[in-house]
Amino acid sequence: MKPEGLRRATVQDVAKAAGVSPSTVSRALNGSGYAAEDVRRRVLAAAARIGYVPDANARNLRQGTSRAIGVLVCDLGNPFYANLAVGIEKALRLAGRHMVLTNDSTDAQNELEAARTMSGSNSARCCP
Incomplete structure (x- = not known):
């Protein structure tokens, strides 16, 4: 209802x-x-x-806070990074937090955009 x-x-x-x-x-x-x-x-x-x-x-x-942690990986198709993401997520869950995962597909522009989004900034100064 x-x-x-x-x-x-x-x-x-x-x-x-x-x-x-x-x-x-x-x-x-x-x-x-x-x-x-x-x-x-x-x-x-x-x-x-x-x-x-x-x-x-x-x-x-x-509250001006978040329990989310941003994780940016370059290639989730690579088992190393996929397993790394799983381990990070498990550790965060045990700490009462959760993961926001972004895959940049090894593209520098995607990486920059994801980092800006996670930091909440559209400024070019936030990231190299």
């Missing part, structure tokens, strides 16, 4: 479904601040019922 068709469920949708405020939803879902146990259960049930999934991008923007 997603609200309004196919759009992603929001904290406001969970609040409406649980009959609480959005700030109460936030406290209940994050386990920070006070939310009575019955309210917490009601919020969790409403979130599950409407298919609420936290938006990691929104959280990253709000």
Whole structure:
């Protein structure tokens, strides 16, 4: 039962479904601040019922941080680099982070574009 068709469920949708405020939803879902146990259960049930999934991008923007680590490899078709990427991903997962993988296909322009994208800069000064 997603609200309004196919759009992603929001904290406001969970609040409406649980009959609480959005700030109460936030406290209940994050386990920070006070939310009575019955309210917490009601919020969790409403979130599950409407298919609420936290938006990691929104959280990253709000907190000014990210759990993602960019990894740029030159040739994923090469078993060495493919195995390296698998090892990096496993280590990052154990550390509570996730990998954003880019393959530059051994092309210098692709490498520069990927590095700029990962650094969030369009400036030629970000990379050699």
